[in-house]
Amino acid sequence: MIRILRYTEYLYLAVAVVSIYKIITLWSVAQQETYIFIFFAVVSIAMFLFRRRYRKRFEQRQKDNQQ
Numbered sequence: 001m002i003r004i005l006r007y008t009e010y011l012y013l014a015v016a017v018v019s020i021y022k023i024i025t026l027w028s029v030a031q032q033e034t035y036i037f038i039f040f041a042v043v044s045i046a047m048f049l050f051r052r053r054y055r056k057r058f059e060q061r062q063k064d065n066q067q
Helices: 002-026 031-066
Strands: none
Touching: 002 031
């Protein structure tokens, strides 16, 4: 279960990296289209941080229950 949570964290980071790449490549060509990618990048980074915090709490709770 914890492995799955860790993979989803990095999936959000991958989405953020792709979105940032698209922002950089489209900024000078079509600035209006980049706003959706800015939104995706911000949400992806926020979800990465949220999921990481949730996973660490989950791991700590499991560790405390085993002791």
